[in-house]
Amino acid sequence: MRGHVGARRRNTWQRAAVLQAISQAPCHITAEELHDRLRRTRPIGLATVYRALDAFVRDGVLEPAHVGDGKVRYGLAARHHDHLVCLHCGAWEALKACLVPRLPRRLAPGFKVTGHQVEVYGYCARCQAATA
Amino acid sequence: MRGHVGARRRNTWQRAAVLQAISQAPCHITAEELHDRLRRTRPIGLATVYRALDAFVRDGVLEPAHVGDGKVRYGLAARHHDHLVCLHCGAWEALKACLVPRLPRRLAPGFKVTGHQVEVYGYCARCQAATA
DNA sequence: CCTCAATATGATAATCGTTCTCGGATTGAA
DNA sequence: TTCAATCCGAGAACGATTATCATATTGAGG
Ligand SMILES: [Mn+2]
Ligand SMILES: [Mn+2]
Ligand SMILES: [Zn+2]
Ligand SMILES: [Zn+2]
Numbered sequence: 675m676r677g678h679v680g681a682r683r684r685n686t687w688q689r690a691a692v693l694q695a696i697s698q699a700p701c702h703i704t705a706e707e708l709h710d711r712l713r714r715t716r717p718i719g720l721a722t723v724y725r726a727l728d729a730f731v732r733d734g735v736l737e738p739a740h741v742g743d744g745k746v747r748y749g750l751a752a753r754h755h756d757h758l759v760c761l762h763c764g765a766w767e768a769l770k771a772c773l774v775p776r777l778p779r780r781l782a783p784g785f786k787v788t789g790h791q792v793e794v795y796g797y798c799a800r801c802q803a804a805t806a
Numbered sequence: 807m808r809g810h811v812g813a814r815r816r817n818t819w820q821r822a823a824v825l826q827a828i829s830q831a832p833c834h835i836t837a838e839e840l841h842d843r844l845r846r847t848r849p850i851g852l853a854t855v856y857r858a859l860d861a862f863v864r865d866g867v868l869e870p871a872h873v874g875d876g877k878v879r880y881g882l883a884a885r886h887h888d889h890l891v892c893l894h895c896g897a898w899e900a901l902k903a904c905l906v907p908r909l910p911r912r913l914a915p916g917f918k919v920t921g922h923q924v925e926v927y928g929y930c931a932r933c934q935a936a937t938a
Numbered sequence: 939c940c941t942c943a944a945t946a947t948g949a950t951a952a953t954c955g956t957t958c959t960c961g962g963a964t965t966g967a968a
Numbered sequence: 969t970t971c972a973a974t975c976c977g978a979g980a981a982c983g984a985t986t987a988t989c990a991t992a993t994t995g996a997g998g
Contacts, residue, residue: 684965719977740872774905784931785890792924799916816994851948
């Protein structure tokens with residue numbers, strides 16, 4: 675056989691484009707948003723976007739964020755930040771700073787920590803006014 | 807009209823059963839797991855379980871948790887805790903203590919904080935061994 | 939205790955984000 | 969240049985959650 679080590683990762687313009695688009699986004703974005711933006715320049719498959727995102731998450735380059743609307747959002751791990759989420763209207767916004775700046779590398783025996791994500795729940799100003 | 811204030815919440819055995827089942831669970835559970843357990847005692851609709859969970863989250867009694875497998879899990883807000891999530895196999899486990907014990911009630915102007923959730927990402931012992 | 943308008947339930951269909959399939963295109967070590 | 973390992977793209981499949989809507993229940997007022 676030619677190559678025998680396996681599990682090598684190849685370089686494709688699709689993966690480079692995904693990473694570049696995410697690095698230009700101000701906050702976490704969904705796979706579909708990413709797909710729409712990338713398609714304006716060059717045709718690319720949605721499945722390819724999903725596969726690239728998964729690979730980057732496994733590599734520790736991207737971090738997923740869950741804001742509770744059923745969509746996973748992705749952002750650069752290097753620009754880590756957390757989010758506020760309104761339990762009433764679902765609106766969400768980025769927090770300026772990380773709430774857990776110093777995370778112990780080992781929280782449980784044998785578990786290797788690579789990142790984290792915090793969602794703070796509550797009610798936004800508008801929904802507080804509407805409920806009052 | 808008889809009643810005119812509106813938005814009153816009624817008491818049903820379904821909602822009581824949902825809350826009781828969750829309080830007996832050691833960690834966060836999904837709507838489907840809950841539905842399966844409750845059905846062993848008395849017939850109950852899955853949609854009803856989902857509605858009860860949403861209502862309790864809005865009331866601040868339950869907190870949702872996202873471990874990245876596409877399913878939302880629910881647990882008592884009074885027994886708040888965070889989770890470790892393996893990026894390779896998806897396994898997750900509860901952390902003993904909360905990583906953000908004192909959360910500022912106001913992180914952003916006008917936003918009322920009611921709770922939070924932390925997901926710590928990394929690789930479990932088994933997957934580290936498999937990847938090494 | 940009755941009434942009955944407001945709510946809740948449950949069976950099922952519909953939604954929709956994500957994953958899977960598979961034939962064809964790319965990549966890159968040798 | 970070769971070619972096996974990988975990756976891509978289009979579309980089907982999947983699965984968790986939500987929407988429908990006819991029927992049942994709740995509970996304040998009388
Ligand atoms: Mn963000
Ligand atoms: Mn838990
Ligand atoms: Zn809101
Ligand atoms: Zn693992």
